[in-house]
Amino acid sequence: MTFPKKVCTPYRKLFFLSLIWTVLFILMIPAASSVAGAVSSPVHTEVQVNLLNLRTGPSTAYTRIQGLPSGTPLEVLFQEKEWLLVRLKDGTTGWVDGKYTGFASNLADKLPPVIGEKATVTVNLLNVRLGAGLNYQRINQLHLHDTVTVYFHESDWVLVRLADGTSGWVYREYTSFTPQAAGTEPQIPDINATGENPPSAPHQLTSTEEEEQYPYKVIVTSTPLPLREQPQLNSTPLGELTKGMILTVLDKTKEDWLQVELPDGRQGWVAGWCTQKLEEDKNSEEKGADPFIRLAAVTADILRVRSGPGLDYTQTGRVFCGNHLLIQQEQNGWYYVRTPTGQYGWVSSEYTTPINIVSRGNSSAKAYDVTQSQNITVVIDPGHGGQDKGATGVSGLKEKNINLTVSLYLEELLRARGFNVVMTRKNDTSLTLAERAALAEKAKADLFISIHANASLNNKYASGTETYYYQNKIKS
Numbered sequence: 001m002t003f004p005k006k007v008c009t010p011y012r013k014l015f016f017l018s019l020i021w022t023v024l025f026i027l028m029i030p031a032a033s034s035v036a037g038a039v040s041s042p043v044h045t046e047v048q049v050n051l052l053n054l055r056t057g058p059s060t061a062y063t064r065i066q067g068l069p070s071g072t073p074l075e076v077l078f079q080e081k082e083w084l085l086v087r088l089k090d091g092t093t094g095w096v097d098g099k100y101t102g103f104a105s106n107l108a109d110k111l112p113p114v115i116g117e118k119a120t121v122t123v124n125l126l127n128v129r130l131g132a133g134l135n136y137q138r139i140n141q142l143h144l145h146d147t148v149t150v151y152f153h154e155s156d157w158v159l160v161r162l163a164d165g166t167s168g169w170v171y172r173e174y175t176s177f178t179p180q181a182a183g184t185e186p187q188i189p190d191i192n193a194t195g196e197n198p199p200s201a202p203h204q205l206t207s208t209e210e211e212e213q214y215p216y217k218v219i220v221t222s223t224p225l226p227l228r229e230q231p232q233l234n235s236t237p238l239g240e241l242t243k244g245m246i247l248t249v250l251d252k253t254k255e256d257w258l259q260v261e262l263p264d265g266r267q268g269w270v271a272g273w274c275t276q277k278l279e280e281d282k283n284s285e286e287k288g289a290d291p292f293i294r295l296a297a298v299t300a301d302i303l304r305v306r307s308g309p310g311l312d313y314t315q316t317g318r319v320f321c322g323n324h325l326l327i328q329q330e331q332n333g334w335y336y337v338r339t340p341t342g343q344y345g346w347v348s349s350e351y352t353t354p355i356n357i358v359s360r361g362n363s364s365a366k367a368y369d370v371t372q373s374q375n376i377t378v379v380i381d382p383g384h385g386g387q388d389k390g391a392t393g394v395s396g397l398k399e400k401n402i403n404l405t406v407s408l409y410l411e412e413l414l415r416a417r418g419f420n421v422v423m424t425r426k427n428d429t430s431l432t433l434a435e436r437a438a439l440a441e442k443a444k445a446d447l448f449i450s451i452h453a454n455a456s457l458n459n460k461y462a463s464g465t466e467t468y469y470y471q472n473k474i475k476s
Contacts, residue, residue, distance in 0.1 A: 043110050045084075045103040047072040052101070054094040056139055056166040058083035059224055061314070063139070063166075065094045065130065074101060077159070078151060079108055080226060081237050085151070085167060091131040093159060093169065114151045116233045118256060118273045119160070119177035121146045126175070128168035132157035139168055147273050150177050163221050163274060164243075217329065218258065218275040219336075220245045225275075227268040231257030238268045242316065244308030244346050246329050246336050247275065263328070263344050265415065278329060294327035295405070296335050296352035303352070305345035309334035316345050322397035324405045325352070338408055340401040342426045377420040379445040382407035383452040386430025391455050400428065402453045410451070 047068045055062040058080045068074075068088075074096065078085035084098040121142045128140035132154050140162065142148070148160035151167070158172045172179070224240035231253050241247070241262070247270065251259040256272035298319050305317035309331045317339065319325060325337035325347065334346045382403040384390035390399030407423065414421050422443040424436045440448045454466060 042112075043076040043103075043107050045074050045076055045086075045101045045107075047074065047096075047100065048102055049100045052096055054086075054088075054092070054096055056094060056168070058085070058095045058165065060097075061224075062095065065092070065139075068096070076103055076107070076111060078114060079103075079111060081240070087131075091133070092136065093131060093167065095167065112152070114233050115153065116255075117150045117177060119148055119150050119158075119175045121148070121170075121174065122176055123174045126170055128160075128162065128166075128170055130168060132159070132169045136169065140166060142170065148175070149271065149273060153177070153179050165224060165274075214252075215248045215250055215261075217278040218247050218249055218260070218272075219278055219329075219331075220247065220270075221274055221276050225270055227260075227262070227266070227270055229268060231255065231259070231269040233271075235269070238266070241270065242307045242314075244306070244313060244336070245344060246278070263338065278331075295355040296325040296327050296337060296347065296349065297355055298323045298325065298347075298352055300351035303347055305337075305339065305343065305347055307345060309336070309346045313346065317341075317343050319347065322393070322395045323401055324355070324397075326405055326409050327354070338405075340404045341428050342404075342408060375420075376446045377422065377443055378414055378447045378449060379422045379424065379440040379443055380407045380410055380414075381424040381436050381440075381448065381450040383450055385425050385428055388430055391453065393455075399453045403451045404428070406453075407451045410449070 047070050050070050052068045052072070053060075054065040054068055056065060057063075073089060074084070074086040075088075076084050076086055077093070079098065082098050083095050084101065084103055085093065086096055087093045121144055124144050126142040126146075127138045128142060129136040129138055142162070146163070148162055148170070151159040151161060153159075153172065156172050157169045158175065158177055159167065159169055160175075161167050220241050220243055224242065226237040227239045227241055228235040229238055230236075245262075247258070247260040247262060249258050249260055250267070252272065257269050258272045258275065259267065260270055261267050298321055301321050303319050303323075304315045305319060306313040307316050308314075319339050323340055325335065325339055327335050327337055328344070329336035330349070333349050335349050335352065336344070336346050338344055382400070384400035384403060386400075388400065390403065392398055404425070404427075408426070411421050411423060422439065422445065424439050425431055436450075
């Protein structure tokens with residue numbers, strides 16, 4: 001059987017070419033869509049343990065919202081240290097511990113930039129909810145003039161961070177937040193933008209703020225508050241600060257970021273809207289007044305140290321009868337103190353006896369040339385420590401604790417005057433004499449000061465100071 005030869009006309013060629021291009025175009029559409037989706041889609045991960053708690057804030061100290069079983073999909077919105085701010089499929093938002101999810105460090109750069117703008121509540125009472133809608137559970141309430149930090153904006157709702165560190169959604173119209181033009185402000189789930197964006201609406205300084213005198217003191221009102229390397233929400237955290245901690249402000253940006261110094265000498269940046277300025281004690285600034293050290297002697301058998309000035313704050317430690325605490329600040333019947341172990345926190349003044357130790361010679365101290373002290377290294381050695389208690393007073397007060405309290409205050413005093421200070425111990429640890437000397441040698445100390453509290457068995461009324469020095473050295 002003979003088959004007829006195929007005839008290929010120009011029209012037939014054109015038809016096949018058109019068919020090929022049509023197929024190629026159809027095949028290209030899903031490929032292009034998948035690429036676009038990869039760029040604009042949110043960052044997703046999932047739970048990788050049997051049960052993971054979803055919480056209202058980035059710490060186990062915050063309220064548990066619900067348990068998430070293994071495999072639960074999560075949309076990651078923001079990262080704070082190891083904690084992730086996530087949204088579930090039903091729109092519920094909360095915090096989870098990132099190490100129990102599949103979130104990898106290389107995904108951090110793909111997270112949406114936050115707005116970071118400070119906003120205030122404009123109604124008497126504003127509900128905070130788990131999601132962007134009235135059908136979500138209420139988890140908190142804000143009051144008129146309360147301050148929040150805006151993370152994201154979605155339709156009529158904003159995802160915010162409260163002063164206590166918790167996060168939730170509030171109705172935008174009841175806040176001072178004003179959305180910017182479309183495309184200039186981070187929203188969920190549009191996360192095409194990359195990198196760190198500064199706050200969209202810089203905080204304008206008032207006349208009072210423009211005349212701010214540094215340094216001044218603030219108290220942390222949000223727990224935990226990250227200490228950051230730079231004045232940005234996405235900057236590397238250097239540590240976490242607890243609620244009630246007192247900070248010294250060295251500088252301030254227009255966006256309300258504060259450059260602060262911690263009681264232990266570390267420096268960094270914190271969000272100013274998570275702090276409250278403390279009023280200075282004007283009485284101590286009167287001309288001719290002698291400065292004094294304020295101590296609080298503990299009178300209770302055991303006294304709790306708390307994270308803030310009140311019984312509702314978390315207990316962070318304990319002090320005991322006879323301990324002398326260095327008072328840093330006083331507020332509503334509470335002292336912010338430094339304990340003999342170097343810990344900072346708040347104690348009730350009701351269970352302490354205040355002691356004012358006057359320091360004479362204030363005028364000469366003010367005239368001291370700080371530039372000269374910058375080249376002088378002083379090693380302070382609190383005597384005894386650890387198992388070596390030193391002398392014990394009639395009330396049970398141990399010499400090692402007195403030595404440490406005095407030494408810690410001396411450290412602050414010398415640092416404030418520009419000296420380089422090295423401590424042989426900053427807590428209740430034991431050191432041999434050889435170890436103390438080795439520390440001084442390593443620091444190339446110009447001056448070595450060993451603090452002790454002596455006693456007299458023969459004269460119970462003996463008081464004052466004893467100073468020993470090496471008489472064969474001119475520098476002594």
